[in-house]
Amino acid sequence: MLSPVILIPALLNGLLTGAVYALVALGLTLIYGVLHIINFAHGALLTAAMFAAYFAFTVLGIDPYLAVFIISPLFFAIGYALQRFVIGPASHGEDRNMLLVTLGLSVVIENALLFGFRADTRTIDVPYAFSTIDLGFTYLAVPRLVGFVAVFVVALALWLIMSLTDIGRAIRAVAKEKFGAQLAGIDVAHVYAVTFGLGTACVAIAACLLMPTYYVNPSAGNAFVLVAFTIVVLGGMGSVPGAVLGGLVIGVVESLSSLFLGDSLGQVGIFLIFIAVLLVRPQGLFGAKA
Amino acid sequence: MTTETLLAVENLRAGYGESEVLRGIDLTVKAGEIVTVLGSNGVGKSTLNRTLSGIVRAQAGRIRFEGAAIEREKPPAIVARGLIHVPEGRRIFPNLSVRDNLDLGSYARAKPRRTQNRERVFDIFPRLRERVAQYAGTLSGGEQQMLAIGRGLMAEPRLLILDEPSLGLSPLLVEELFALIMKIHAEGVAILLVEQNVVESLEVADRAYILAEGQFALSGTAADIAADPELKRTYLGL
Numbered sequence A: 001m002l003s004p005v006i007l008i009p010a011l012l013n014g015l016l017t018g019a020v021y022a023l024v025a026l027g028l029t030l031i032y033g034v035l036h037i038i039n040f041a042h043g044a045l046l047t048a049a050m051f052a053a054y055f056a057f058t059v060l061g062i063d064p065y066l067a068v069f070i071i072s073p074l075f076f077a078i079g080y081a082l083q084r085f086v087i088g089p090a091s092h093g094e095d096r097n098m099l100l101v102t103l104g105l106s107v108v109i110e111n112a113l114l115f116g117f118r119a120d121t122r123t124i125d126v127p128y129a130f131s132t133i134d135l136g137f138t139y140l141a142v143p144r145l146v147g148f149v150a151v152f153v154v155a156l157a158l159w160l161i162m163s164l165t166d167i168g169r170a171i172r173a174v175a176k177e178k179f180g181a182q183l184a185g186i187d188v189a190h191v192y193a194v195t196f197g198l199g200t201a202c203v204a205i206a207a208c209l210l211m212p213t214y215y216v217n218p219s220a221g222n223a224f225v226l227v228a229f230t231i232v233v234l235g236g237m238g239s240v241p242g243a244v245l246g247g248l249v250i251g252v253v254e255s256l257s258s259l260f261l262g263d264s265l266g267q268v269g270i271f272l273i274f275i276a277v278l279l280v281r282p283q284g285l286f287g288a289k290a
Numbered sequence B: 001m002t003t004e005t006l007l008a009v010e011n012l013r014a015g016y017g018e019s020e021v022l023r024g025i026d027l028t029v030k031a032g033e034i035v036t037v038l039g040s041n042g043v044g045k046s047t048l049n050r051t052l053s054g055i056v057r058a059q060a061g062r063i064r065f066e067g068a069a070i071e072r073e074k075p076p077a078i079v080a081r082g083l084i085h086v087p088e089g090r091r092i093f094p095n096l097s098v099r100d101n102l103d104l105g106s107y108a109r110a111k112p113r114r115t116q117n118r119e120r121v122f123d124i125f126p127r128l129r130e131r132v133a134q135y136a137g138t139l140s141g142g143e144q145q146m147l148a149i150g151r152g153l154m155a156e157p158r159l160l161i162l163d164e165p166s167l168g169l170s171p172l173l174v175e176e177l178f179a180l181i182m183k184i185h186a187e188g189v190a191i192l193l194v195e196q197n198v199v200e201s202l203e204v205a206d207r208a209y210i211l212a213e214g215q216f217a218l219s220g221t222a223a224d225i226a227a228d229p230e231l232k233r234t235y236l237g238l
Helices: A004-035 A042-058 A064-091 A095-117 A142-164 A166-176 A178-183 A188-210 A220-235 A240-261 A268-280 B045-052 B075-081 B098-105 B111-124 B126-130 B141-153 B171-186 B198-204 B222-226 B229-236
Strands: A132-134 A139-141 B005-016 B019-030 B034-038 B058-065 B083-086 B159-163 B190-195 B207-212 B215-221
Touching (some): A004 A139, A004 A142, A004 A166, A004 A188, A004 A240, A042 A064, A042 A188, A042 A220, A064 A095, A064 A188, A132 A142, A139 A142, A142 A166, A142 A188, A142 A240, A166 A178, A166 A188, A166 B098, A178 A188, A178 B075, A188 A220, A220 A240, A240 A268, B005 B045, B005 B190, B019 B034, B019 B045, B019 B190, B019 B215, B034 B198, B045 B058, B045 B159, B045 B190, B075 B083, B083 B141, B098 B111, B098 B141, B111 B126, B111 B141, B111 B171, B126 B141, B141 B159, B141 B171, B171 B190, B190 B198, B198 B222, B215 B222
Parallel strands (some): B034 B190, B034 B207, B083 B159, B159 B190
Antiparallel strands (some): A132 A139, B005 B058, B207 B215
16 A cells, blocks of 8 residues: 555645645735734635636636636735725724624625525536646646646745835734834735735635636635645744645645545544644744744 | 924823823924923823824824824824834834844835935944844844834934833943934934933933823923922922
8 A cells, every 4th residue: 555656646646736725825824924813704715716717717718827817916906905995994903803704704705606606516627627747657637736836936926025025024014013013104904905915816826726627616615724724723823834835734644644544534634633733833833932 | 403393282182092191282392302201101101102103093182293284194194204203112023134124114204215224224223234134033122222213214204203212221221322312313303202211311302391190290491300309309209
């Protein structure tokens, strides 16, 4: 059973799956790191973005890999507006209110999707859905490889924004010292909204990467967010490198536990890891000690 | 020295919810002045600063800065006008480098001259230059205070509010700090120095206000107030 012929492809597949998890987790951890809330609307926004990618393909005929360049800015704007005009004002500056508002939003978005598009599961047919690259000893699925590359591109882009731009510096400043940031003339409501927008853009990218091989229905995003939450805890709440590495680790864990325990128990490994992390290293791989 | 009025506060009232902290404040700062507001803990010094910089909303009264009413403006707009508040407790960004901390000082104002202003700050605080790439959270208390003031200077302040800059510093550092405040003032920046350190503050200030329970109990030239032992005993508990 431990033959490398089986093990190595399982590892590689795990890494590639983990990349999309990482992307969803990246958005979640970014929002957590700055706004200090778990965004319960993350899954619903992922679902909404998957529908956007679905209709971009079926109605407009735009391939998801091209549509990402329209859908991610669009979802940045949606995320910005949600935080600026809905979540922020409805929370009156209380973190726990923000949490509940995002929970409420997720209910509204999911049911709006259910109302609009019913519970049908939909897929798209792209010519490259089953394309593979022959590595000699194994095959890699092209869509997964694209996802793997994309997560590093996104992580690099985020890192560049965070270190080289004023808005990135302001985001990091607000994350740790809100009052000091206000006195430096930083508009905290704007920074919160930009952060929420960036997190939402991350799920939009994930959605476009998923659509070629995955399906969408009004609750499709939830499965990913549960895993993404585990990744955020594993990588350290608020840590961007933690989200990327955590995503890859969780992808591999899931793939290997499917291999050893069977497909239906694949996710058991993820939650065993989750419990183990909480017991042994509650601050996560990259998290600072509380 | 010019006599142009930079900051004019009239009958300012402010507080948190039901509790009124400032109960009718009148204050002026003229261009080129160092004005000090003295008072013990809990008399409303920090509330005054927070109201001037737009963090706390004024409940009544007027705040004019260079002639414009700013009592309804938000902090970014007030910073953009050049009214810069260096808060008590430094409030630097511990997870950012010294350089990024300074650069964010010019987030809302004087951004085109960021590089030259950074050099100017390094000339005033040479120790910050040595620590430029270090995380601000790893600096000593004195260095963090210098960084907080440096971040304020990056915005080319017209008026610099310093809230308890000497708090938590060793006597030697306090001496150094007040010398640096004089140096910044000598470059033409008006300073509103809000302090508990009476002796040092009165030495550097032109004029002084004594704050007690949300109102000014006394105001006058720093020399007059320094010479009045009775007032010191009454309002500052010395």
